[in-house]
Amino acid sequence: MSVETSDVRLERYDLSTAPFGAMVGIGRAALIVVPLILWELCSRFGLINGFLFPPPSMILYKLWVQSGPIGNPPYAIWWHVAYSMLRLLSGITLAVGIGTLIGVALGMSRRARLVFQPIISILMPVPTLAWTPVLLLLIGIDNRTTILVVFLAAVFEMIYIVASGIEMMNVKMLWVAQSMGATRWQIFWRVIIPGIFPYLITGTRLGTGYAWRALIAAEMLAASSYGLGFMIYDASEYMNMDVIYGGVMLIAVLGYVLENVLIGKIEAATTEKWGVLNER
């Protein structure tokens, strides 16, 4: 399970710029800003097709207008983002909860593992989107369809990672709790859940990544009025290239915020503070 890192801190994922100072920061910013400026200039001076590649400033302006009261509908961007987030977070929450329970059950019982491993291995690689037509027929164009797609996209990763987290756990941790007279319930909440926390974080991070991709695709097929996927799909019907690019940018930024900032914060408050390494 988690490895204590008191002696050697393996900061494999630490992307802090400390050792190289400002240089790295400037380099990173340049990699985003310079292509945007080139794009802007090429588009403005007609070097590339201004209809297919509208200048970034126009895209940002469009996003600004669409998120204000004169958007169509008013505050449209906020609604799209809110709907996408609602579906994503509901699906992820379900996947983390149910995935953890199933993962713990599989991890604790060798027999259950032998029975369920094949079916999970078969279902895991099925692209979530393949389920969408079935769900559409079963449920219809509804938030429940997109939430279920998000759930399916994340849940197998959760089950798999939690089960392997339990397998890696030192059985003596359970023994210590048992010899303190802990009940099964206490062992679950006080030992198993914190013990697999590094795996929970990894599972949530990977699952959120898959879910985010699946959500956008599912919204293109199964959303009727709101959602970033729907926004892009709808814009393509009307050839609103600026809205399409705006949607792509929003997806990228929100995905980054979710995976790195939000989960990163949870990580800093838990496993990093405890000095255990996240398993990936």
Next chain:
Amino acid sequence: MSVDTARILPLRNGAGTNPKIVAKNIQKYFGNVLAMEDISCSINEREFVAIIGPSGCGKSTFLYLIAGFEKASHGELLINNVPITGPGPDRGIVFQEFVLFPWLTVLRNVTLGLDIKGVQRQEAEERARKWIRLTGLSGFEDAYPSTLSGGMKQRVAIARALTYDPEVLLLDEPFGALDVQTKNYMIQDLQNLWLEANRTIVMITHSVSEAVQLADRVLVLSSRPSRIIADVAIKLPHPRDLRDPLLRRHEDEITAILSAEVDKAMSLERQASAKAERRGS
């Protein structure tokens, strides 16, 4: 051991004469492999018993049987005359590799046993602080285990086991993962802690000097399948000095028994492998 009798001093608090743990003809199989042939012994109240034996002889397994983590295949194992059916808070355990909970601070690791019992947080902390102080961990209450040295982690593990007040303390090679300096220091500390705690202690070790320095009695196990081949009483007052000639005599005596056993096991092993080789060629 006629030499010793002249020097018998009243043992501190007096190891009682009531048997605390009784093992009768314990046999343990792992699959088809016989790990323990026949172990019978009786450990008295407030006695400090060290169990020593060649590596792989199943001494830890015997401790896990007492702890209730494993079940004997045959035989009877009693604590306070009641059969042991599983782990329980009357027996505290300390492992060689500490097994602290990395997500809890030192204080929370130590109070966990009381938290689980449902003891009020304030009272739990008070009781924990006593053992934190006695194990020399004061000032580290809010540290996470990953920031502690090996010796300090072992202190936390000992404090954690003592705080919820078990009748028996089970130590599974508690100094095995520590460097020599830390180990010597911890042995001194454990003697004092024992005086304070006044519990029955069963310690597994592979170090004869640790055993004779700490224990009232040393049980020597044979190599697998294990039996008890010697039961040596060490009637010397605590704290003990390793340079004490009487202690040295016990040390030599047990070392002799142990090396004879290891020699026997090794020659058997060689014969077996030679036989296997002949069969192979």
